Amino acid sequence: xxxxxxIIAEAWRGQVSEITFxxxxxxxxxxxxxxxxxxxxLLGSNARELAQKLGAADSVxxxxxxxxxxxxxxxxxxxxxxxxxxxxPAAVLVPLTNLSVDVGVVLAAQLGVPFLNYCKDLKxxxxxxxxxxxxxxxxxxxxxxASAKPAIIGILPGARPVEQGRSDKAAxxxxxxVTLAAPKVHFKRYLESEAGxxxxxxxxxxxxxxRGIQTKDNLDLAEDLAATxxxxxxxxxxxxxxxxxxxxxxxxxxxMLVKPKLYxxxxxxxxxxxVEGMKGSQCIIAVNTDAxxxxxxxxxxxxxxxxxxxxxxxxxxxxxxxG
Amino acid sequence: MSTATASADNGNGVMTxxxxxxxxxxxxxxxxxxxxxxxxxxxxxxxxxxxPRQIITMLQAGLxxxxxxxxxxxxxxxxxxxxxxxxxxxxxxxxxxxLVKEQVFAHMTDVPxxxxxxxxxxxxxxxxxxxxxxxxxxxxxxxxxxxxxxAEIKRPVDVLxxxxxxxxxHPRGQDNSRATAKLFHAAGVDFAIxxxxxxxxxxxxxLLGEKGLFDTLTDYNMKLLRKYPFKRIVTGAAHAYDAxxxxxxxxxxxxxxxxxxxxxxxxxxxxxxxLTKKLNYAITYHDSCCLGRHNGFYDEPRALLQxxxxxxxxxxxxxxxxxxxxxxxxxxxxLDTYYAAKGYERLxxxxxxxxxxxxxxxxxxxxxxxxxRFEDALxxxxxxxxxxxxxxxxxxxxALED
Amino acid sequence: MDxxxxxKVVPDVVEELxxxxxxxxxxxxxxxxxxxxxDDHALEQAxxxxxKHGGKVTLLTLDAPDIDDVLFTALAxxxxxxxxxxxxxxxxxxxxxxxxxxxxxxxxPGLLPVDLILTGVSAIDDLxxxxxxxxxQQLGWPYAGVVTQVxxxxxxxxxxxxxxxxxxxxxxxxxxxxxxxxxxxxxxxxVPVAKVRAAMKSQTIESVxxxxxxxxxxxxxxxxAKPQVxxxxxxxxxxxxxxxxxxxxxxxxxxxx
Ligand SMILES: Cc1cc2nc3c(=O)[nH]c(=O)nc-3n(C[C@H](O)[C@H](O)[C@H](O)COP(=O)(O)OP(=O)(O)OC[C@H]3O[C@@H](n4cnc5c(N)ncnc54)[C@H](O)[C@@H]3O)c2cc1C
Ligand code: SF4
Ligand code: SF4
Numbered sequence: 001x002x003x004x005x006x007i008i009a010e011a012w013r014g015q016v017s018e019i020t021f022x023x024x025x026x027x028x029x030x031x032x033x034x035x036x037x038x039x040x041x042l043l044g045s046n047a048r049e050l051a052q053k054l055g056a057a058d059s060v061x062x063x064x065x066x067x068x069x070x071x072x073x074x075x076x077x078x079x080x081x082x083x084x085x086x087x088x089p090a091a092v093l094v095p096l097t098n099l100s101v102d103v104g105v106v107l108a109a110q111l112g113v114p115f116l117n118y119c120k121d122l123k124x125x126x127x128x129x130x131x132x133x134x135x136x137x138x139x140x141x142x143x144x145x146a147s148a149k150p151a152i153i154g155i156l157p158g159a160r161p162v163e164q165g166r167s168d169k170a171a172x173x174x175x176x177x178v179t180l181a182a183p184k185v186h187f188k189r190y191l192e193s194e195a196g197x198x199x200x201x202x203x204x205x206x207x208x209x210x211r212g213i214q215t216k217d218n219l220d221l222a223e224d225l226a227a228t229x230x231x232x233x234x235x236x237x238x239x240x241x242x243x244x245x246x247x248x249x250x251x252x253x254x255x256m257l258v259k260p261k262l263y264x265x266x267x268x269x270x271x272x273x274x275v276e277g278m279k280g281s282q283c284i285i286a287v288n289t290d291a292x293x294x295x296x297x298x299x300x301x302x303x304x305x306x307x308x309x310x311x312x313x314x315x316x317x318x319x320x321x322x323g
Numbered sequence: 324m325s326t327a328t329a330s331a332d333n334g335n336g337v338m339t340x341x342x343x344x345x346x347x348x349x350x351x352x353x354x355x356x357x358x359x360x361x362x363x364x365x366x367x368x369x370x371x372x373x374x375p376r377q378i379i380t381m382l383q384a385g386l387x388x389x390x391x392x393x394x395x396x397x398x399x400x401x402x403x404x405x406x407x408x409x410x411x412x413x414x415x416x417x418x419x420x421x422l423v424k425e426q427v428f429a430h431m432t433d434v435p436x437x438x439x440x441x442x443x444x445x446x447x448x449x450x451x452x453x454x455x456x457x458x459x460x461x462x463x464x465x466x467x468x469x470x471x472x473x474a475e476i477k478r479p480v481d482v483l484x485x486x487x488x489x490x491x492x493h494p495r496g497q498d499n500s501r502a503t504a505k506l507f508h509a510a511g512v513d514f515a516i517x518x519x520x521x522x523x524x525x526x527x528x529x530l531l532g533e534k535g536l537f538d539t540l541t542d543y544n545m546k547l548l549r550k551y552p553f554k555r556i557v558t559g560a561a562h563a564y565d566a567x568x569x570x571x572x573x574x575x576x577x578x579x580x581x582x583x584x585x586x587x588x589x590x591x592x593x594x595x596x597x598l599t600k601k602l603n604y605a606i607t608y609h610d611s612c613c614l615g616r617h618n619g620f621y622d623e624p625r626a627l628l629q630x631x632x633x634x635x636x637x638x639x640x641x642x643x644x645x646x647x648x649x650x651x652x653x654x655x656x657x658l659d660t661y662y663a664a665k666g667y668e669r670l671x672x673x674x675x676x677x678x679x680x681x682x683x684x685x686x687x688x689x690x691x692x693x694x695x696r697f698e699d700a701l702x703x704x705x706x707x708x709x710x711x712x713x714x715x716x717x718x719x720x721x722a723l724e725d
Numbered sequence: 726m727d728x729x730x731x732x733k734v735v736p737d738v739v740e741e742l743x744x745x746x747x748x749x750x751x752x753x754x755x756x757x758x759x760x761x762x763x764d765d766h767a768l769e770q771a772x773x774x775x776x777k778h779g780g781k782v783t784l785l786t787l788d789a790p791d792i793d794d795v796l797f798t799a800l801a802x803x804x805x806x807x808x809x810x811x812x813x814x815x816x817x818x819x820x821x822x823x824x825x826x827x828x829x830x831x832x833x834p835g836l837l838p839v840d841l842i843l844t845g846v847s848a849i850d851d852l853x854x855x856x857x858x859x860x861x862q863q864l865g866w867p868y869a870g871v872v873t874q875v876x877x878x879x880x881x882x883x884x885x886x887x888x889x890x891x892x893x894x895x896x897x898x899x900x901x902x903x904x905x906x907x908x909x910x911x912x913x914x915x916v917p918v919a920k921v922r923a924a925m926k927s928q929t930i931e932s933v934x935x936x937x938x939x940x941x942x943x944x945x946x947x948x949x950a951k952p953q954v955x956x957x958x959x960x961x962x963x964x965x966x967x968x969x970x971x972x973x974x975x976x977x978x979x980x981x982x
Contacts, residue, residue, distance in 0.1 A: 012889070022980050071894060073870070098888050098907075101847075102870040105855045109862035114820050114853040114944050130947070136735075137849045139742045140751070141952050144852065148943035158980035184867035188895040191885065202891055205981075211702060240663075241703045247664055253452075254437045254660040262981050272493055273695065276452070283979060285972060286958060294494070301975065302958030303968050313969040321973055321982055425919075434915040446918060447759075448739060455740050457755065535918030 003090030003150065005031040005124075008080070008103065009042040009054055010095045016053045019095040019157050021165030024056040026122060026155060027093055028165070031058075034124035036090060040171075043079050045069035048173070055169035061087070062173050067180040070187035073102035079178035081110045086176075089150050091129055093122070096154040104154050113148040120156045129153070137280070157261070198232045200249055204261040205231025208251060208278070209239055212267015212288060212307050216244045221311040222266055228318045229262065236268045252277035264314075266307035270295025287311070340387060340422050348418050354411050355379040361405035361415060366648055366670055367398040375405050375415045378423055391426045397435075397661065399424070400670065401530040401653025403616040407644050416530075416617075417569060424532030438657040442533055445540070449522030450488040451657065459486075460518040462497040468508045472518035479552035482507070482514040483578075485567075487560030488523050489691040495698065496691045502720035503559050503583055509597050509723055510590040514557070520547055524563035529570065531654030537570070545574050555579035557586050559716065561613035561690035562652070568618075582614060584689040584715055588623035591630055599724040601633035606718070607683035608636065609674065609697070610646035611690035624689050624715050631722040639677045647674045651692040671700035679706045686712045726780035726877050728771040729836060730804070731826055731844035731856060733816075734758035734789045738849070742951070749946045750817065760795045763845025769909035771843050772803050774877055781805040783836065787816055787825060793930060794921075801916045801924040808836070812935040819854040820941030826856065827863040828936035839901060841882060846870045846905030853944040857905035867898050870905035 007023040009016060024040065031038035040057035042050060044064065051062040061083060067075045080103070084092065094104035096118070108115035120141075121132040129146045131153060146153065200206060207226040209219060219233065226233045233249065240250040251258055253273040263281035267288060268274060275298050278284070286299035287307045296302040303310055336342070343349030355376065362374035372395035373381070381387050390396070399420060406416040413419065428434075434442075444453035463470040473483065484507070489496035507514045522543055529537035548556075556578050558564050564582045587594060606628055614620045621643050628634055641647050650659075650670030659669060675697055678686045686697055694712050701707040713721075736742060736751060737759040743752035771782045783806040784799050786792055796807040810829050816822050830836050842864075847855050861868035873893070874885035882898045887907055898904070961971045976982045 013892075018980070071888070072896075074868075098871045098886070101855075102858070102868075102886075102905075105858035105870065106862075106868060108854060109859040109868075114941060115855060115858075116853060116944055117819075117847070117851050117855065133852055134952075135850060135852060135949075136742055136751075137738050138952065139738050140744070140949055142749075142852065142946050143948040143950075145945050145947060146943065147945070151943075160980070161978055162980055162982075163977065184899060185869055186897040188883075188897055191893040191895060192891070199891070202887075204889075237659075237699065238702045241669075247660060250660065254657070261979075262976065271695075271699075272452075273699070283976075283981065284958075296958045296960075297956065299958040301972070302960045303972075304960065304962075305965060305968060309965040310968055313965040314972055317966070317969040317973045318976075318982065321977070429917055429919070432914070436912060439912075439915040442915065453739060457740060533917060535920070535922055539918055539922075 003088050004037045004039040005034060005091050005093070006089040007038070007040050007057070007093040008095065008100065009040050009050075010097060010100050011042065011044050011047055011050050012099060016050050017095065017097065018162045019097055020054070021056070021162045022158065022160045023093050023095060023155055024054065024165030025160035028056060030091070030122050030124050030129075034090065039089065041080065041083065043068045043076050051173045052171050055171040056165050056167035057171065060171045060173045061176050063176045063178045065178055065180055067183070071099060072183050072185060072187050073106050074183045074185055075180050076103040077106035077110055078180055080107050082178050083176060084111065084150060091151045091153060094152060094154050096156050101154060104152055108152045111152070113150070113152055114146070116144065116146050116151060116153040118156060119153050120159055122153060122155070198248070200232055200234045200251070201256050201258050203232045203258075205229040206234050206258060206260045206262070207231060207264045207266065208234050208236065208268055209266045210236040210268030211238050213239065214267070214308070216242070218308055219244055221308060221315075225264065225311050225315045228315050228322070231260070231262070234258070236271070236274050265295060265299065266311055268295055269293050270298055338422070340382065340426065348414055351411065351413050352379060352419050353383070355413060356411060358410060360408050360410060364404045364408045366400065366402060366404065366650070367667065370665065370667055371395045371398045375419065378419065387423070390423060391430045393427070394431065396420070396424050396427045396532070397654070397658060399653055400648055400650050400655035402612045402648035404648070407616040421529055421532065421534070424530070425534045426532070428532030435658060435661040437660055438654055441657040442528060442536060445523050445525065445528060446536055449540075450492060451523065452488065452492050454492045456522070457519055459491045459521060460516065462491060462500055463516070465497070466501050466504045468504050470504050471515040473515045473551045473553075474518060474520060476515055480513050480515045481554050482512050483548070483551065483553040483556050484514050484516050485524070485556055485558040485560070485563055486516050486521060487558060487563045487691065489695070490559055493691075493695060495694045498717055499559060499691055499694070499714045502714065502716040505720045505723060506587055506594065506716055510587065510593045512590070515553070517547060524560070524566040526562040526566035526570070527652065527654055527656065529566070530652065541566075541571065541574060545571065545576065548576070548578070555581065557581045557583055559583040559691060561611050565613050565617060582620065582689075584614065584627065585620050585623040587716065587719065588626050591626065594719065595630050597724050598631055598719065598722045600722045602631050602718065602722050603633045604685045605635045605637055605683040606685040606687050607639055607678050607681045608687045608715075609639070609649070609678065609693065610642055611688065611693060612646070612648050612652055614689055615646055616644055624687070627715055627719060628687060631718060637681045637683050639681055641677060647677065649674055649693045649696045651696050656692055669700065671696040672703055675700040675704055675706060675710075679704065679710060684710060685718070686710055687715050687718060688712060689715045726774060726778040726841075727839040728774060728780065728782050729830070729839045729842045730764070730768050730771045730782060730784050731842060731860070732764040732768065732784060732786045732795065733761055733822060733848065734792065734795065735761045735848050735850045744949050744951065749949050751949070753815070758789055758791060761845045761848040763847060763906060765913045766909040767843040767845050767906040768799055768802070768804065769911065769913040770875055770906050771841075772914070773910055774841075774875060775803065778877055780840070783808065783839070785826065785829065785836065786810070787813060787822060788932075789815065796930050797924045797928070798916060798921050800928045801920040802914055806931070808833070808931045808933060810935050811932045818941045818944070819848075819851045819856060820944070821938065823854065823856055823859045824938035825935055827860050828938060829933060830860070830864070832936060833933050840877065841875075841900060842866070842903045843906055844903070846872070846907045852946070853941060855905065857903050861903035864903065867902045868905070869896055869898050869902065871907045872904045873908045874910050875904065
């Protein structure tokens with residue numbers, strides 16, 4: 001395949017986002033199949049040290065420009081379009097995050113090519129790129145060939161393990177220049193989420209507690225787990241009714257509709273009224289002492305066991321992994 | 324497009340709040356003597372700005388617009404208590420309240436999310452849960468006896484069984500349906516269902532003020548009923564029963580109608596010899612608003628329960644016309660969180676506390692909403708180890724010989 | 726302040742989806758469509774802005790079965806005008822939809838000028854692109870996506886865009902602009918069915934002929950299949966520590982740690 005395989009590195013407030021490493025891992029496989037080098041592209045302002053982290057790529061293009069300090073998709077897209085014209089990559093893998101997706105779609109629009117969306121897997125075969133894309137909210141998977149030059153491809157989070165894309169290898173960094181005019185859209189400021197007002201519908205990680213948690217004090221076990229995961233605690237209605245959690249934390253028919261990446265359930269039976277609110281979650285793990293609990297027909301993974309034991313064990317293991 | 328209405332057109336068009344006095348039922352509203360019984364009997368009376376008495380005052384004073392702007396009518400769970408107790412016999416829950424609520428609903432800018440979802444689902448999928456209409460009859464695959472579908476059998480039947488939503492989709496409602504099917508067989512009734520063609524009868528939408536939705540569903544279901552030859556309709560859904568009995572006649576519904584509980588009570592002579600399994604339960608029966616206060620079926624469910632060998636019937640403090648509403652009617656099924664946010668006690672919990680006090684093992688019901696409401700309330704009250712909730716038909720089916 | 730809202734329908738996943746006989750598209754025999762959820766939010770955002778600033782909200786959609794219901798519902802909610810692009814078979818490609826919308830907006834008298842074009846930032850069937858950015862490109866207007874709040878002032882829209890972990894960004898966008906809406910400031914409003922029925926009697930939906938556009942070709946579906954679902958959880962066994970290890974592993978594999 002003529003041209004390099006590019007992955008667009010995502011830097012978010014001074015850090016390389018984890019999805020960047022997932023893309024590196026996937027890109028590595030695709031580059032291997034295509035017999036092409038894997039190249040990472042990092043755009044930023046005074047962010048060169050972040051490029052060091054991208055050693056899993058054969059080479060890194062780093063463009064530094066003051067206009068790339070703020071998340072203005074138009075600037076990033078214009079910069080990328082310039083680099084693409086110059087370097088002619090075969091494929092450009094873009095993280096499907098709220099931050100990067102706009103860069104990808106504006107870039108594709110500027111180049112007049114499609115933006116291949118919802119891609120969870122990608123292969124290079126016989127000079128073609130074949131993508132597996134998740135459609136209709138996960139109800140179908142399409143195998144798709146992308147023949148645009150270059151193919152701009154949005155990669156879903158979780159395509160490959162993060163670890164697989166990390167490398168201790170020193171990155172080979174090439175500095176490149178981009179020229180950017182004043183953008184049409186102006187970034188004003190970041191708005192931090194206010195402490196206290198937890199919007200469980202916006203969380204990627206939720207630990208849901210049910211009556212199986214038994215006492216209000218045991219909620220701490222769930223809070224610890226949620227904090228370790230970087231998420232929040234929510235609950236079934238009886239738990240909310242007992243006043244252990246606020247109304248805004250109720251999931252279900254008469255509560256919130258949530259679709260997190262991970263939904264850990266501690267002692268929830270799986271009543272239809274609860275399931276209605278969480279069945280769209282991407283990964284559901286249920287812990288319940290009752291092997292016949294209906295929730296095991298809904299969850300992806302099940303543990304027959306005491307939530308009061310499994311939750312703290314899990315918190316410890318995750319802490320250990322996260323270091 | 325035809326329009327179903329609460330009272331037959333008497334030459335004055337459709338009854339509205341403006342032309343109320345042209346209808347006998349409407350005229351009656353003006354006979355209110357302001358005794359306040361309605362407010363006193365209303366389960367949410369203390370929390371409501373406009374109990375029926377107050378509404379009538381405002382109507383007479385020409386200030387009804389004020390009522391439309393208040394959301395307090397969302398508190399009305401259509402429990403029929405005020406109507407049952409009104410000394411002037413004003414059909415409050417049936418006639419006045421829906422007319423007022425229709426306007427309240429039209430003025431409402433923020434419909435509680437849970438309720439909105441249920442209404443949108445009912446319009447789109449024909450059931451408030453938002454389940455696929457193509458899966459409505461899926462439960463029949465787990466029925467212990469065959470459940471014929473009218474579109475498939477292509478022959479007239481004696482009984483068209485209108486199954487309804489909770490009894491089609493909710494796992495515990497399906498228990499009710501499986502039991503009902505078993506009882507039809509045991510009683511030798513020739514029956515069939517509408518299957519996936521059936522849609523919600525929409526009575527709760529009407530009682531809540533979403534009359535347009537009710538009319539849309541009525542148009543649909545009435546056309547559907549006309550498609551098939553049958554003698555009478557039986558339904559286990561107390562709210563659908565009300566819709567058919569009181570609303571559908573305005574669009575030409577003239578079929579013989581029964582609710583499953585009184586229907587099986589009528590067939591007790593056939594069923595009784597087959598009720599051979601002894602159930603050693605102490606049972607307390609909850610009179611549902613629709614079946615009890617609205618339609619007066621107090622004895623039938625009890626007769627059925629007493630026909631089961633081994634059963635001991637115990638009564639709660641509030642029974643019959645004084646029964647405590649489960650809080651699920653008139654849209655209450657989709658307002659639990661709205662009420663909780665306002666700090667109201669959930670009525671289902673008030674009810675199960677009383678049920679638990681009887682010391683019974685089983686709380687028996689005959690309206691499909693109540694199973695999930697009371698089971699949940701028992702969990703919250705910590706009483707789910709002591710008491711289970713069963714529909715009367717479930718208990719009967721359990722007692723049937725194999 | 727005038728706003729144009731672009732809406733399209735997507736397959737309703739409440740109904741079981743099946744693969745068609747060609748093995749690469751949806752079986753349409755039982756397919757039901759529903760308004761793209763985010764387009765519904767775009768409409769709500771437009772109506773909220775209208776509530777605040779006045780002006781006209783116009784809807785533009787591609788024709789589809791049941792589209793009239795969608796449009797009458799929107800009119801009943803307070804939209805002023807509804808236009809559907811007719812004469813296109815069900816449009817499978819977002820690229821093609823972009824061309825159809827773009828050409829129609831440019832060529833149909835009376836659709837422009839507007840201050841904003843709003844549309845859902847994405848849809849569950851957006852395989853080969855998202856609508857808003859390429860439409861902005863065609864018009865030469867600024868674009869912002871993943872928007873959850875819009876405030877309008879003279880010649881500028883201040884928008885809030887959502888990033889990760891509850892952090893949001895505030896942007897100033899000169900109007901006219903195209904915004905991809907992630908969520909409206911409030912959930913889409915309810916409109917009583919009686920009002921929809923009234924809209925059906927009193928309002929009309931305009932039709933325009935679809936412009937001739939070339940179908941998009943660089944993304945080609947080879948095969949479509951349902952992902953395997955087990956119907957029962959995969960059970961993890963062992964002591965709490967062992968189970969915790971297994972969970973960690975599967976989370977890591979899914980990129981969740
Ligand atoms: C109109 C209506 C609306 C409703 N809306 C909602 C809603 O929005 N959200 C909602 O959640 N519910 C709702 N419900 C309530 C719902 O029906 C159930 O009652 C509720 O979801 C049950 O909560 P639960 O699973 O926590 O409790 P239970 O059903 O009592 O389940 C507790 C579970 O914990 C397990 N367990 C016990 N000890 C342990 C242990 N040590 N470790 C692990 N597991 C253990 C048990 O085996 C059991 O499965 C609604 C009900 C109604 C009627
Ligand atoms: S029907 Fe029941 S809830 Fe409604 S006003 Fe009358 S007493 Fe109150
Ligand atoms: S109970 Fe009847 S008569 Fe008494 S105030 Fe209420 S509506 Fe009027």
